[in-house]
Amino acid sequence: MSPESRTAPPAVIVVGSLHYDITVDAPDRPRKGETVTGRAWAPAFGGKGGNQAVAASGQGAPTAMVGAVGDDEFGRTLLAGLDRAGVDRAGVAILPGAGSGMSVAIFDDEGDYGAVIVSGTNLAITPGQLTDAVLAQARVLILQNEIPEAVNAALAARARRLGVTTILNAAPARPFTTDLADHVDILIVNAVEAEMLGAGAVRALPDAVRAAEALAARCPTAIVTAGGGGVAMAGRAGAAALPGIPVAVVSTHGAGDRFVGTFAARLARGEAAPDALAAANAAAARLVSTPRDRQTSGLV
Numbered sequence: 001m002s003p004e005s006r007t008a009p010p011a012v013i014v015v016g017s018l019h020y021d022i023t024v025d026a027p028d029r030p031r032k033g034e035t036v037t038g039r040a041w042a043p044a045f046g047g048k049g050g051n052q053a054v055a056a057s058g059q060g061a062p063t064a065m066v067g068a069v070g071d072d073e074f075g076r077t078l079l080a081g082l083d084r085a086g087v088d089r090a091g092v093a094i095l096p097g098a099g100s101g102m103s104v105a106i107f108d109d110e111g112d113y114g115a116v117i118v119s120g121t122n123l124a125i126t127p128g129q130l131t132d133a134v135l136a137q138a139r140v141l142i143l144q145n146e147i148p149e150a151v152n153a154a155l156a157a158r159a160r161r162l163g164v165t166t167i168l169n170a171a172p173a174r175p176f177t178t179d180l181a182d183h184v185d186i187l188i189v190n191a192v193e194a195e196m197l198g199a200g201a202v203r204a205l206p207d208a209v210r211a212a213e214a215l216a217a218r219c220p221t222a223i224v225t226a227g228g229g230g231v232a233m234a235g236r237a238g239a240a241a242l243p244g245i246p247v248a249v250v251s252t253h254g255a256g257d258r259f260v261g262t263f264a265a266r267l268a269r270g271e272a273a274p275d276a277l278a279a280a281n282a283a284a285a286r287l288v289s290t291p292r293d294r295q296t297s298g299l300v
Contacts, residue, residue: 008062010062011138012064013164014050014053014056014261015049015143016047016143016144016147017049017146018082019046019047019078019146020100021043021105024038025041026039038106046103047078048144049147050078052260055262055265056261058261058262060265061265061268062088063086064089064090066091066092068095068121069092069121070094070120072100074101101117101120102117102118102120103116107251123148130155135155135158136164140164144168145168145169145172146172150178152180153179156168160185167185169256173196187215188260190224191208191224199215206241207226208224208226208231211232212234221273223263225259229243231280233273245285247285249288250289251288254287258280258283258287262279
């Protein structure tokens, strides 16, 4: 589906990163100074923004992506990935002579991973790429921390003025240096990010509840995911927690993005937050138990 063929206004708008991922399978991740022999590598569509847009679109919510790629092979592949997922990418800038964002992720035998990202064109995104006319059509705006905070802050302030719900996935975690938090409606973080934002250590679901309550003092609603332990949500209506869904974990890569995109799409479709939370929890569980070569966010 080409961008020109989409006429439905976006229910979800994602402003964020696009990365051409190179995934490597290895018995373990290397320590400092160590070389590990891997078994295989493959390309994958990535970037927190791109993954969340694909997830939202997969839930049936008309979704638009705002970002930036270079006029290189990585960029062309990322645009094709958005097209295949049915994401409107008219707001994705193509920057001549610039390198697209990319990452290398190493997966170990336990299904966990470590990654290095090179931001490239993601640092060149501007608030002006998303007009008020387009933003006002949406019900939910998703932001993440793989793009400059000043861009997030400007867009969140505009979304608040236009009555659009803003979700910030504060990943990777970093201290707030602008008034961004004042304009965020829903903050979503994992256990590590919650601790880095000062909400205390999260080792189990009760910890996640306490962390969500602490973070809700800054944003109206806070959600803390605790991996296999489950997820907690806190806000003015009180706190709620869902246990993890038992699955055989193949890979945790992308689980947080699947959670965020699914949650946003369900909200945009009019579902209550607790129902959206349950749907997102289930979607993330399905992803971590699915072999990567069968995941729909790939470049194949």
